[in-house]
Amino acid sequence: MPRSRSTDAARLLAEGRAGDRAAIARLLSLVEQGGDAAAGVDAVVFPESGAATTIGLTGSPGAGKSTLVSALLAALRVRDHRVAVLAIDPSSPFSGGAILGDRVRMSDHALDEGVFIRSMATRGHLGGLAVATPQAARVLDAVGYDRILVETVGVGQVEVEVAGEADVTVVVVNPGWGDAVQANKAGLMEVADVFAVNKADRPGVSETRRDLEQMLELSASDGTDADWRPPIVSTVATTADGVVELWDAIEGAVAHLRGTGALDERRRDRLGAELQRVVTARLAERAGALSTGPTYEEALGEVLGRRLAPWRAADRLLDAD
């Protein structure tokens, strides 16, 4: 008799806790699959999670996020944290060189059992990423990583949403005119708890800091986050300059959020939002199931023949269900 999904997940969780990296990878793959596979994992992992701190790092492509994450890893290991990285990767399978290079750089940590790095693919899973990421973070939490870095490209609606869903969020910008403005336009100003001006050995650092300060002034006069002004830390990830200061700023933000009760509030808000997303994901599975069979083919035929509007066709399928 095959064991149930939850029994399998419970076994994988125990193996993962004992240091079996393949078991952890398998749990994350089940989470990425979604549906009943993810539900089975969540049932055993959820009660065992809640101890880790999640740190989001986001910014435009090329800002140097992966290098910064790699440098942060080293700083965190010195402080004896067990660290996991979730790299949310919206790139095409046809990747350019940069991402491959970053992943190779990450392999500096490949032999360190206190570090676990996983790229999660988003392609072809519309909305699936927003559902999978918090679950994946819980898996890493439950197997004993106490700091979880979630690296996202802060462009696009889903990506910005995911970027804002950590305990504390670092927005990475570069020196020079325009980068801070683009971050603002993308909606990143509203999710930032800390700013890193990375590649700070290049010209334009003071202009970028000034742009950020100005935009923070605007936010502050808006009445939002009146009790926390995101610090701005200059870093050069390739040489690790400023990385310890960045980590101190992150810890400072976490301590502040914990002190005011905002951290608990954020976590509750995130769980509430996640519940709604999972309900939607489950309903989308049903929508997929409704998109096969003779009733669907007939409705699609009428739509393609332009005799039936898509919304009418959808309602017919739902009524027939």
Next chain:
Amino acid sequence: MPRSRSTDAARLLAEGRAGDRAAIARLLSLVEQGGDAAAGVDAVVFPESGAATTIGLTGSPGAGKSTLVSALLAALRVRDHRVAVLAIDPSSPFSGGAILGDRVRMSDHALDEGVFIRSMATRGHLGGLAVATPQAARVLDAVGYDRILVETVGVGQVEVEVAGEADVTVVVVNPGWGDAVQANKAGLMEVADVFAVNKADRPGVSETRRDLEQMLELSASDGTDADWRPPIVSTVATTADGVVELWDAIEGAVAHLRGTGALDERRRDRLGAELQRVVTARLAERAGALSTGPTYEEALGEVLGRRLAPWRAADRLLDAD
């Protein structure tokens, strides 16, 4: 007695066809609303649509898409097309100067009744944009615009998906190292029918063309789109240099796609994909309804108390429905 939604939409459609711009704007607002409002519009608009050609323009922020769209508008008006623009705008309400500037530039065409320009906001409507955009294009088609330009920022998963959903898609890149590579990483290479190297008065045009050619070689050896090699057109949108050549390339792509039957196939594929999205949207409305009331509050309370995993909670809500 209040009139039904479809009757209202039918009246607005008739007014829009007679040249009433407020009626067109109202139809688009109903589409943006989603739900029954959008369904009512679609029921009357869908049978009256199908004549227009939709042209997607996409690329990274700052590539000059809006200026290029404005220049294309002028070229299209010379050829007596009636042209509508849907500018899909993922920016925060806190916008920087550039978008405002672009919209002001668009106002060159504000007094031309053969031009209609509409920005569609995406913020806070996760997935809603992908549902609303094809419907909005049909509204503009049904009221008599024969060329519809859909301008999107080609970053992020949802945005790239929307960018690829036109009859023909133009990917806009800039000269200099890296921009073509970023477009490739974002998945834009796969949706491009035509490339515009905009700001071609800057250095690096030949390098960018070479990068694009190389990536096209890779795609071609992959076996995809073996019968169409996207032309690469250099443009300077601010002076309209190359814009007539760009339009000729777009028309060439449309003619090719029409000739091979690929245009019909794309339109059918898009309608099929749209039907599935509308089914999901309708189910998501139900998910929203499932996220209120005592059963929901009880399940959420157990999740927040960490006694119930989100997936189990979701399934309980769906079973209780």
